[in-house]
Amino acid sequence: MSRAVSTLSVALDRLARLVILLAGAALVALLLITGWMVFGRYVLNDTPTWVERAALLAILFVALPVAAVGVRERFHMAVEIVVAALPSPVRHGVGIVVELLMLGFGIVMLAWGDMLATLMWGFRMPLLGVPQGMQFVPLVICGGLTALFAAEHLLRRAAGLPPLGERRGGQE
Amino acid sequence: MSLAVLFGVFVLTLALGVPVSFSLGIAAVAAFWWEGIPLAVAFQQMTSGMNVFSLLAIPFFIFAGEIMLHGGIATRLINLASAAVGGVKGGLGIVNVLASMLFGGISGSAVADTSALGSILIPAMRAKGYDTDYAVNVTVTSSIAGIMIPPSHNMILFSLAAGGGVSVSALFLAGVVPGAMMCLSLAVAAYIIGARRGYRADPFPGLRRLARAAASAFPGLFTAIIILGGVLGGVFTVTESAAIGALWAVVCTLLVYRELTWRGFVLSVAQSVRTTSVVMLLVGTATAFAYMLALHRVPELLASAMLGFSDDPVILMLLINAALLVLGCIMDMAALILICTPIFLPVATGIGLDPVQFGMVVMMNLGLGLTTPPVGAVLFVGCAIARVRIEEVMGTIWPFYAAILVALALTTFWPPLSLALPRLLLGYGA
Amino acid sequence: QEWRGWNTHVPDYPNSRALDRWGELVAQRTNNRIRMRTFHSAQLGQQDEAIQQLRLGAIDFANFNLSPLNNLVPETQVLTLPFIFRDVTHLHKTVDGPVGDELAKLIEQRLNMVVLSWFDAGARSMYTRSRPIRTPADMQGLKIRVQTSDLWVDLIRALGANATPLPFGEVYTALQTGVIDGAENNWPSYESQRHFEVARFYSTTEHSNVPEIVVVAKGRWDRLSPADREILRTAAREASALQRQLWAEREKASRDKVVAAGVTVTEITDRAPWAALMAPLYEKYAGAPSMRALVDRIRAVQ
Ligand code: NA
Numbered sequence: 001m002s003r004a005v006s007t008l009s010v011a012l013d014r015l016a017r018l019v020i021l022l023a024g025a026a027l028v029a030l031l032l033i034t035g036w037m038v039f040g041r042y043v044l045n046d047t048p049t050w051v052e053r054a055a056l057l058a059i060l061f062v063a064l065p066v067a068a069v070g071v072r073e074r075f076h077m078a079v080e081i082v083v084a085a086l087p088s089p090v091r092h093g094v095g096i097v098v099e100l101l102m103l104g105f106g107i108v109m110l111a112w113g114d115m116l117a118t119l120m121w122g123f124r125m126p127l128l129g130v131p132q133g134m135q136f137v138p139l140v141i142c143g144g145l146t147a148l149f150a151a152e153h154l155l156r157r158a159a160g161l162p163p164l165g166e167r168r169g170g171q172e
Numbered sequence: 173m174s175l176a177v178l179f180g181v182f183v184l185t186l187a188l189g190v191p192v193s194f195s196l197g198i199a200a201v202a203a204f205w206w207e208g209i210p211l212a213v214a215f216q217q218m219t220s221g222m223n224v225f226s227l228l229a230i231p232f233f234i235f236a237g238e239i240m241l242h243g244g245i246a247t248r249l250i251n252l253a254s255a256a257v258g259g260v261k262g263g264l265g266i267v268n269v270l271a272s273m274l275f276g277g278i279s280g281s282a283v284a285d286t287s288a289l290g291s292i293l294i295p296a297m298r299a300k301g302y303d304t305d306y307a308v309n310v311t312v313t314s315s316i317a318g319i320m321i322p323p324s325h326n327m328i329l330f331s332l333a334a335g336g337g338v339s340v341s342a343l344f345l346a347g348v349v350p351g352a353m354m355c356l357s358l359a360v361a362a363y364i365i366g367a368r369r370g371y372r373a374d375p376f377p378g379l380r381r382l383a384r385a386a387a388s389a390f391p392g393l394f395t396a397i398i399i400l401g402g403v404l405g406g407v408f409t410v411t412e413s414a415a416i417g418a419l420w421a422v423v424c425t426l427l428v429y430r431e432l433t434w435r436g437f438v439l440s441v442a443q444s445v446r447t448t449s450v451v452m453l454l455v456g457t458a459t460a461f462a463y464m465l466a467l468h469r470v471p472e473l474l475a476s477a478m479l480g481f482s483d484d485p486v487i488l489m490l491l492i493n494a495a496l497l498v499l500g501c502i503m504d505m506a507a508l509i510l511i512c513t514p515i516f517l518p519v520a521t522g523i524g525l526d527p528v529q530f531g532m533v534v535m536m537n538l539g540l541g542l543t544t545p546p547v548g549a550v551l552f553v554g555c556a557i558a559r560v561r562i563e564e565v566m567g568t569i570w571p572f573y574a575a576i577l578v579a580l581a582l583t584t585f586w587p588p589l590s591l592a593l594p595r596l597l598l599g600y601g602a
Numbered sequence: 603q604e605w606r607g608w609n610t611h612v613p614d615y616p617n618s619r620a621l622d623r624w625g626e627l628v629a630q631r632t633n634n635r636i637r638m639r640t641f642h643s644a645q646l647g648q649q650d651e652a653i654q655q656l657r658l659g660a661i662d663f664a665n666f667n668l669s670p671l672n673n674l675v676p677e678t679q680v681l682t683l684p685f686i687f688r689d690v691t692h693l694h695k696t697v698d699g700p701v702g703d704e705l706a707k708l709i710e711q712r713l714n715m716v717v718l719s720w721f722d723a724g725a726r727s728m729y730t731r732s733r734p735i736r737t738p739a740d741m742q743g744l745k746i747r748v749q750t751s752d753l754w755v756d757l758i759r760a761l762g763a764n765a766t767p768l769p770f771g772e773v774y775t776a777l778q779t780g781v782i783d784g785a786e787n788n789w790p791s792y793e794s795q796r797h798f799e800v801a802r803f804y805s806t807t808e809h810s811n812v813p814e815i816v817v818v819a820k821g822r823w824d825r826l827s828p829a830d831r832e833i834l835r836t837a838a839r840e841a842s843a844l845q846r847q848l849w850a851e852r853e854k855a856s857r858d859k860v861v862a863a864g865v866t867v868t869e870i871t872d873r874a875p876w877a878a879l880m881a882p883l884y885e886k887y888a889g890a891p892s893m894r895a896l897v898d899r900i901r902a903v904q
């Protein structure tokens with residue numbers, strides 16, 4: 001079991017890196033198109049009207065999948081004073097409950113994100129022309145990845161492997 | 173009843189150690205389910221909360237800060253600060269404060285400020301015989317300048333949480349004087365304690381060295397000029413100016429300073445998307461949470477309850493300040509801005525406070541919360557850099573907290589401190 | 603049963619007061635069986651979200667502007683077309699008549715919401731910061747803020763200006779600092795958003811006059827008895843009459859206020875040269891035979 005989970009972790013590690021890589025590339029692209037919008041307005045006196053909507057859509061595709069990676073790397077800010085005060089066996093149980101909650105929330109996000117995407121797929125987004133349902137696709141990705149990474153934490157616990165990531169005390 | 177579910181689930185999951193953003197989301201989903209509202213609406217609100225143009229500025233500011241860190245801008249700002257005020261008694265403490273003002277004038281993040289400047293200044297101060305607790309105390313408290321001195325992505329969050337009716341430019345301008353005053357107050361504390369402890373000062377390096385340090389720091393500082401000049405001069409919107417500023421930071425560190433490596437660039441990008449995702453997820457789930465509050469008219473009810481409790485502005489503002497201080501000690505800044513602003517802003521405007529001034533009160537208050545235990549991101553980062561335990565620095569940090577409280581009191585009860593600059597330069601509220 | 607309603611305007615706006623009045627009338631006539639509570643000031647989200655919430659059954663009624671519905675029900679675009687109405691009476695006769703009923707039916711079929719009555723949103727005109735607009739030629743090269751919609755972008759471009767989409771909340775600062783040269787809106791928004799402080803030239807181009815609708819979620823509607831439906835519909839018409847009256851008063855009050863504040867108002871009397879430039883828009887958005895027929899029917903309303 002421990003070997004199988006290790007192999008899974010290696011695969012998920014690659015997946016997490018890929019998400020960061022794609023999101024990073026998208027962030028750089030966003031910077032460039034925002035610069036292009038300013039250039040268009042001042043130098044060409046012809047504002048590219050698609051930029052605003054496109055940027056809003058892109059930031060969802062950057063932020064939400066990476067937020068799921070944060071579940072794996074545990075870089076979201078959490079309050080841990082209460083848990084730290086608990087005796088060790090209770091803390092272990094609480095840890096499992098937390099992972100189960102994240103797993104459940106991920107699945108709910110996936111399901112309802114899919115529902116919203118389907119509901120709005122037939123309508124097009126103004127100035128951009130893509131389906132309005134597109135803005136809910138990041139929820140589907142984030143929900144799915146969150147569930148996957150929470151499941152990985154649970155499997156590693158079950159297999160007796162060391163936990164992944166170290167929670168940062170806080171994030172401003 | 174669904175409000176009890178909302179708050180109950182939130183507090184419970186938070187205590188269990190679920191990340192704040194997920195706690196907000198899980199609590200919102202539970203309350204929607206209890207109330208019988210389709211869960212899809214919770215996720216629709218999550219998405220729409222993130223779908224705001226001014227929020228786009230946040231990843232750009234964060235990225236600019238990362239580039240400054242990895243590309244040598246931070247070092248040059250420290251050199252400038254130390255050439256300017258290093259000759260005063262307790263000099264490096266004051267250098268630390270001034271460097272925070274300069275750096276904060278570009279990055280806008282107290283955590284970035286602490287990690288960027290602290291990792292250079294704390295070892296430097298120790299090498300010159302300064303005590304570790306003093307070094308950490310100054311570094312940590314002065315980093316709040318990153319939030320007060322524009323640009324500041326927390327001010328963008330405030331404008332968003334206030335319903336978009338509060339102009340980001342006015343908030344940016346309003347932060348300058350209270351921020352500078354807070355730093356002055358901290359510098360005084362640093363001077364008194366430094367002098368009492370007998371820390372040596374460096375000799376003043378002379379005007380020529382100062383000019384050289386200023387010239388070397390200028391291209392980096394130009395980032396701030398682009399961002400603020402762009403917004404105030406009306407050339408760019410906030411989001412555009414953040415993008416242009418970030419692009420300039422890349423050009424500056426790559427071509428002018430030639431210190432930005434490919435590896436540094438990749439690290440900056442990767443760290444930026446991580447931090448961005450943390451902030452954005454918070455914004456999203458807090459929006460779903462706030463929908464439930466709006467549905468049950470919590471902000472209106474709470475505002476009228478508070479205004480019914482007392483109509484004395486001083487008492488009400490002390491009450492709000494106390495609530496923010498306590499909450500700031502146990503919770504994260506961005507989440508608190510998003511949750512508390514809609515609740516407290518109606519009270520503040522109800523007693524005649526300007527929303528922009530109230531924004532400054534919230535910023536400084538919650539900024540202070542970042543430097544206090546048990547939950548204080550900035551304090552944790554500062555202690556981690558110095559490799560000390562929190563208890564080791566807490567005993568001597570009180571004068572610095574007191575210095576910030578003085579600035580906070582002035583910001584709360586003296587409106588012109590915040591409003592004079594936006595009135596003068598933007599015609600705000602005229 | 604308690605119904606939740608969505609509205610974007612502040613509580614004392616004509617629309618908000620009319621919606622509250624509607625709720626009172628319905629409560630009275632149904633002996634409080636149906637209590638309607640409107641959440642004003644977009645507390646429950648922006649219009650696009652409210653449309654989805656109505657379809658999902660989270661809210662029960664709403665007052666929607668027609669422009670954001672254009673992408674969902676393209677036929678509604680005919681009412682958004684520039685210079686389609688001669689005046690406000692023409693507009694009222696159109697939406698209260700067979701054309702309005704037909705569009706209402708389409709909205710009901712596509713979006714599962716029942717249109718009960720139509721509100722006014724006023725004629726929109728251009729306002730600028732540095733010089734008045736007298737003829738379409740004056741628009742050349744100006745950066746004009748538009749709503750995020752293809753039709754609005756094309757309208758501004760057809761006038762030779764640079765269409766700049768910008769969130770509504772950023773317009774004041776953008777006008778003040780010169781990120782944009784002008785914007786376009788109705789008198790009440792021009793006044794209440796204080797745009798008149800920073801854009802001192804208002805030209806009555808009245809290039810468009812898009813009505814708003816009052817709707818009930820179809821799920822709710824279908825479960826009502828015929829008698830209750832009649833009560834809701836009649837009360838909605840009465841609320842609509844009140845809204846139109848309040849709106850006209852509000853328009854005049856706003857206009858008086860900005861004129862007193864020293865705004866230069868340029869009266870555009872001859873709109874023919876403006877309308878002439880709109881031919882490509884009519885071709886693009888109402889080119890299909892069915893749409894062209896709708897346009898002709900609107901034009902024929904007397
Ligand atoms: Na800053």
Ligand code: NA
Pocket residue numbers: 268269271272289310311312313314315
């Ligand atoms: Na500092």
